[in-house]
Amino acid sequence: MYKAAVFDVDGTIADTIDTICYYGNRSMKKFGLPEIERERYKYLVGRGYENLVKGMLCEKNAYSDALFNEMKEFYHDDYETDSMYLTKLYDGISDVVKFLKNSGFKLGVLSNKPTGAVHDVIGAFFKEGTFDILCGGGDGFPLKPDPSALLDMLKKLDVSPDECIYAGDTKVDVETGKNAKIFTIGALWGFRTREELENAGADVIASEPREIIEIVKNKNNF
Incomplete structure (x- = not known):
């Protein structure tokens, strides 16, 4: 039972996909990278925000350790400002x-x-x-x-x-x-x-x- x-x-x-897409693409824009389509975020999420950011960078062939470390901090802090948005x-x-x-x-x-x-x-x-x-x-x-x-x-x-x-x-x-x-x-x-x-x-x-x-x-x- x-x-x-x-x-x-x-x-x-x-x-939460619109929320994740919103903050994800804010991060991409912040670091001069092209936005990722909303539907792609459905396959990038699920393994924690660090893996999400890593996947975002790999999506645009832009991964480097330095950029990843900087972007993951920005994404996390930005998301936490209003995690309920959308x-x-x-x-x-x-x-x-x-x-x-x-x-x-x-x-x-x-x-x-x-x-x-x-x-x-x-x-x-x-x-x-x-x-x-x-x-x-x-x-x-x-x-x-x-x-x-x-x-x-x-x-x-x-x-x-x-x-x-x-x-x-x-x-x-x-x-x-x-x-x-x-x-x-x-x-x-x-x-x-x-x-x-x-x-x-x-x-x-x-x-x-x-x-x-x-x-x-x-x-x-x-």
Whole structure:
């Protein structure tokens, strides 16, 4: 029986692609580089902001250690000035969270996004205390798909891997869930394709957030 649920942020709880594109292209412009198309950012995100910036530079064949070090600091600090700019909650996510909370689930958020931005997003869209634990890319654990942070969350929530579900929209998320031996839901409403989620080994793929409610009901015999 499932007792806990952990969610990714970008592409799962919140549609942040316009935010990332905005600050990414501000960084590109700052350093005299051409902008990157919005859709390309969907494939550059997911492994933390440093890998995002590295990918942005490689996208334009402009990578050097010096430029990377300078740009990553600019991007991080610029993004943190207003991390909610252009960010939207996916339709149906609040219904899922409300259902799980009312069903007695313990709730967590795990993202490679900087910790401050994770707290900004969750604090903007949900009442304090809705989620029991939040973990971002600055909390001292290796980034996903390493399962260390997720397993630590389970320990703090006092649940076993087979009592938890994890939902995310990328290969990295699915691999994280599988590495932790947790039932993993691929979020098709996010940034990546069904093919990527299937190939990564998602246990089930949900086309829209409210399908998670039915998945949990079926698994828990509600």
